[in-house]
Amino acid sequence: xxxxxxxxxxxxxxxxxxxxxxxxxxxxxxxxxxxxxxxxxxxxxxxxxxxxxxxxxxxxxxxxxxxxxxxxxxxxxxxxxxxxxxxxxxxxxxxxxxxxxxxxxxxxxxxxxxxxxxxxxxxxxxxxxxxxxxxxxxxxxxxxxxxxxxxxxxxxxxxxxxxxxxxxxxxxxxxxxxxxxxxxxxxxxxxxxxxxxxxxxxxxxxxxxxxxxxxxxxxxxxxxxxxxxxxxxxxxxxxxxxxxxxxxxxxxxxxxxxxxxxxxxxxxxxxxxxxxxxxxxxxxxxxxxxxxxxxxxxxxxxxxxxxxxxxxxxxxxxxxxxxxxxxxxxxxxxxxxxxxxxxxxxxxxxxxxxxxxxxxxxxxxxxxxxxxxxxxxxxxxxxxxxxxxxxxxxxxxxxxxxxxxxxxxxxxxxxxxxxxxxxxxxxxxxxxxxxxxxxxxxxxxxxxxxxxxxxxxxxxxxxxxxxxxxxxxxxxxxxxxxxxxxxxxxxxxxxxxxxxxxxxxxxxxxxxxxxxxxxxxxxxxxxxxxxxxxxxxxxxxxxxxxxxxxxxxxxxxxxxxxxxxxxxxxxxxxxxxxxxxxxxxxxxxxxxxxxxxxxxxxxxxxxxxxxxxxxxxxxxxxxxxxxxxxxxxxxxxxxxxxxxxxxxxxxxxxxxxxxxxxxxxxxxxxxxxxxxxxxxxxxxxxxxxxxxxxxxxxxxxxxxxxxxxxxxxxxxxxxxxxxxxxxxxxxxxxxxxxxxxxxxxxxxxxxxxxxxxxxxxxxxxxxxxxxxxxxxxxxxxxxxxxxxxxxxxxxxxxxxxxxxxxxxxxxxxxxxxxxxxxxxxxxxxxxxxxxxxxxxxx
Numbered sequence: 001x002x003x004x005x006x007x008x009x010x011x012x013x014x015x016x017x018x019x020x021x022x023x024x025x026x027x028x029x030x031x032x033x034x035x036x037x038x039x040x041x042x043x044x045x046x047x048x049x050x051x052x053x054x055x056x057x058x059x060x061x062x063x064x065x066x067x068x069x070x071x072x073x074x075x076x077x078x079x080x081x082x083x084x085x086x087x088x089x090x091x092x093x094x095x096x097x098x099x100x101x102x103x104x105x106x107x108x109x110x111x112x113x114x115x116x117x118x119x120x121x122x123x124x125x126x127x128x129x130x131x132x133x134x135x136x137x138x139x140x141x142x143x144x145x146x147x148x149x150x151x152x153x154x155x156x157x158x159x160x161x162x163x164x165x166x167x168x169x170x171x172x173x174x175x176x177x178x179x180x181x182x183x184x185x186x187x188x189x190x191x192x193x194x195x196x197x198x199x200x201x202x203x204x205x206x207x208x209x210x211x212x213x214x215x216x217x218x219x220x221x222x223x224x225x226x227x228x229x230x231x232x233x234x235x236x237x238x239x240x241x242x243x244x245x246x247x248x249x250x251x252x253x254x255x256x257x258x259x260x261x262x263x264x265x266x267x268x269x270x271x272x273x274x275x276x277x278x279x280x281x282x283x284x285x286x287x288x289x290x291x292x293x294x295x296x297x298x299x300x301x302x303x304x305x306x307x308x309x310x311x312x313x314x315x316x317x318x319x320x321x322x323x324x325x326x327x328x329x330x331x332x333x334x335x336x337x338x339x340x341x342x343x344x345x346x347x348x349x350x351x352x353x354x355x356x357x358x359x360x361x362x363x364x365x366x367x368x369x370x371x372x373x374x375x376x377x378x379x380x381x382x383x384x385x386x387x388x389x390x391x392x393x394x395x396x397x398x399x400x401x402x403x404x405x406x407x408x409x410x411x412x413x414x415x416x417x418x419x420x421x422x423x424x425x426x427x428x429x430x431x432x433x434x435x436x437x438x439x440x441x442x443x444x445x446x447x448x449x450x451x452x453x454x455x456x457x458x459x460x461x462x463x464x465x466x467x468x469x470x471x472x473x474x475x476x477x478x479x480x481x482x483x484x485x486x487x488x489x490x491x492x493x494x495x496x497x498x499x500x501x502x503x504x505x506x507x508x509x510x511x512x513x514x515x516x517x518x519x520x521x522x523x524x525x526x527x528x529x530x531x532x533x534x535x536x537x538x539x540x541x542x543x544x545x546x547x548x549x550x551x552x553x554x555x556x557x558x559x560x561x562x563x564x565x566x567x568x569x570x571x572x573x574x575x576x577x578x579x580x581x582x583x584x585x586x587x588x589x590x591x592x593x594x595x596x597x598x599x600x601x602x603x604x605x606x607x608x609x610x611x612x613x614x615x616x617x618x619x620x621x622x623x624x625x626x627x628x629x630x631x632x633x634x635x636x637x638x639x640x641x642x643x644x645x646x647x648x649x650x651x652x653x654x655x656x657x658x659x660x661x662x663x664x665x666x667x668x669x670x671x672x673x674x675x676x677x678x679x680x681x682x683x684x685x686x687x688x689x690x691x692x693x694x695x696x697x698x699x700x701x702x703x704x705x706x707x708x709x710x711x712x713x714x715x716x717x718x719x720x721x722x723x724x725x726x727x728x729x730x731x732x733x734x735x736x737x738x739x740x741x742x743x744x745x746x747x748x749x750x751x752x753x754x755x756x757x758x759x760x761x762x763x764x765x766x767x768x769x770x771x772x773x774x775x776x777x778x779x780x781x782x783x784x785x786x787x788x789x790x791x792x793x794x795x796x797x798x799x800x801x802x803x804x805x806x807x808x809x810x811x812x813x814x815x816x817x818x819x820x821x822x823x824x825x826x827x828x829x830x831x832x833x834x835x836x837x838x839x840x841x842x
Contacts, residue, residue, distance in 0.1 A: 031059035035054070035055040054187075060096060066835070076316060080826070086301070086336055086341040087141040091132060091166075095130070101492050103232055128186070131280075132161075137376050144815070149231045150486075154240075157231070164181050164183070167180065191244075200223055201224050202221055212357075222274075224246070229242045229243075247274045325352065330825075337376075342440040346395075384441070385431060385438065387435055403430070423469060452480060485675050487514050492511060495683050497539060514808045520801055537657075540658040560601045562601050564602075564604075566604070566644060569619060570615060578663055580737070587736065590635075600787075602639070603655065606644075613759070618760070628748070629641045656683050663689070664690070665689055665775075667712070667770040674693040677694055682807045684804055695709070712775060
């Protein structure tokens with residue numbers, strides 16, 4: 001049997017990773033040695049792997065700079081409509097390999113590093129993830145940046161440069177422990193500080209009524225320092241910008257007032273201002289109304305809008321700058337990634353009214369035509385509702401403007417629905433039950449010209465349930481934009497074997513037009529192609545098994561089915577349902593050890609918010625079950641359970657290509673879209689899932705018979721809510737469920753502390769909002785169908801190919817084209833900006 005190709009050798013064969021020219025390789029080696037010497041001040045005798053990573057990163061960055069400057073120069077000259085994507089999270093992961101792929105430099109770099117006697121993979125592993133996001137929402141923003149650059153849009157990502165990203169998760173004694181993510185400790189070669197564009201942001205103070213209208217005075221100032229990161233499009237010489245703001249105290253901070261006596265303390269207090277960009281809030285789908293978080297939200301918005309207006313007013317040399325804002329919505333589109341940047345709406349109004357002296361009606365018209373809002377969740381605990389008291393203290397002028405927006409809004413509703421007090425109450429931007437709160441979703445809907453959900457089922461729930469009154473008022477405002485993923489990172493980068501196999505079969509165009517994967521349907525019955533797809537998966541599994549055995553004290557059977565459930569830990573995502581199935585499989589093996597059993601390695605990973613007690617208990621249950629299962633000699637290699645520590649973008653890139661079965665099992669109607677589901681599908685895993693989020697559209701595209709769909713639909717859940725969910729009835733009716741629950745309750749998995757999981761079992765029996773028991777039986781039966789098919793590798797792989805062939809819709813390129821034409825009013829372009837070596841002809 002031929003020895004499998006190393007990743008290095010595989011890459012050499014891959015045309016989609018760029019041509020290897022001799023001059024190219026020589027130039028890269030020269031650049032590498034130059035940076036090692038002049039930038040890092042090291043020689044080969046004392047350089048560490050990290051030094052080599054930095055030398056390579058700087059060398060690759062050199063190839064970005066000319067294109068970056070050229071792109072921005074092109075936008076300045078052509079003055080297209082700009083798109084601004086505002087998000088409090090950008091979950092970027094690593095940058096080096098993505099940059100090499102998008103510039104077509106991967107093969108040349110591989111060859112150069114090889115000739116230098118170094119190991120490319122070792123260098124790539126030195127890079128820290130930029131973990132500036134919690135999960136789906138932040139990673140979506142990152143995929144969107146890649147697609148916007150690839151489609152040649154004049155787009156900018158704006159966010160916060162958190163000093164500490166999402167915490168590093170350690171598992172100690174089966175419990176999650178958080179550690180600070182000091183990702184900037186060694187420096188970040190991809191960012192460029194821009195102190196010359198530093199801007200002031202105001203907080204606190206009071207509103208003074210003057211002859212010229214209201215003035216916000218006596219404020220505290222924090223400076224926003226921009227850091228720019230290049231965002232290269234795929235092979236089109238476009239390099240866009242992600243601008244992240246960092247908080248800096250002004251030099252006279254605390255010194256200009258009564259504090260002068262204590263100079264030392266005044267300088268130490270600068271930290272208070274700079275804390276604004278210190279750390280990412282680690283909550284996913286949960287609102288925690290903390291003052292520091294509201295400061296972060298306003299900080300990014302205030303700095304960004306000043307920047308947008310500066311760019312709008314600046315026109316090319318020799319042409320007078322713009323003074324009229326009439327064309328503002330024709331030149332600027334701002335997308336709000338959830339309600340986190342919602343303060344942009346009153347802030348733009350404040351600038352128009354108080355600074356630019358525009359009248360209310362004109363200002364409001366311009367504002368609405370500029371903004372669009374993406375909703376990401378229907379869970380009530382996730383919706384942002386800021387206490388009026390807090391906003392009055394922190395942003396008094398903005399609260400006034402919100403009240404004024406609300407007044408006009410309610411007047412309109414009162415005119416349309418006279419005497420309907422209930423409608424006024426439910427549609428107001430201000431909630432009055434108990435303490436007064438500003439409903440940020442309502443502010444976004446009223447202040448935007450377009451509102452969208454992120455999958456068809458989610459957008460329908462928004463229209464018919466959550467925001468029904470609003471969609472009845474303005475039905476044309478509500479749209480759907482099903483999420484997508486970038487095929488550059490989520491196929492070319494993470495799965496080179498599969499990417500090349502596909503390129504050999506159908507050509508390379510699919511990288512820019514994922515719909516081309518449809519052509520794979522012609523190969524579903526091609527024995528050679530089936531064998532090759534199966535071999536790529538097996539190679540990926542062997543490689544990941546080696547990684548697991550290095551990191552965990554478990555022997556992995558690479559022939560077993562890799563059953564993977566990775567995402568944030570949350571009750572609605574139902575990691576518990578998976579856990580109950582693991583225990584069920586364990587019990588079946590124990591009951592009949594000689595019966596045939598399709599071997600499985602169940603891999604569960606994800607972070608729990610530090611304050612989310614139930615999610616942390618779920619992790620502890622999984623690790624406790626793993627301890628029992630993995631150490632039972634009767635079970636042997638039939639079943640292994642691994643809790644994957646510190647799940648993050650760079651780990652997703654390893655586990656997803658090695659997965660056989662993707663778990664997408666949220667209660668129907670709770671997962672807005674999901675994007676992990678799409679990544680698994682593209683990488684040759686089959687899906688077991690409920691009819692929720694984008695799973696519905698995946699089943700539509702591939703055919704429901706090619707996914708393992710089970711459980712209640714949205715209608716069934718609604719029906720059950722009406723008549724009441726009785727967990728105990730399922731417990732009594734289903735013997736295997738009873739056995740599993742009795743084991744957990746009796747302390748079988750926690751012999752030292754039988755009561756350990758009491759909170760968890762109480763929840764499942766008495767107040768489980770997500771109805772785990774109701775889907776248990778259907779889930780277990782569906783898993784039996786999965787095992788049955790897995791025994792037939794040819795039929796399994798045929799289904800895999802049908803799935804890959806149906807993933808075209810789920811490219812973020814398609815999503816962004818829809819936003820561009822249907823929301824932002826811009827056209828994607830195939831125009832290739834000339835490379836830096838050519839003169840720019842306009």
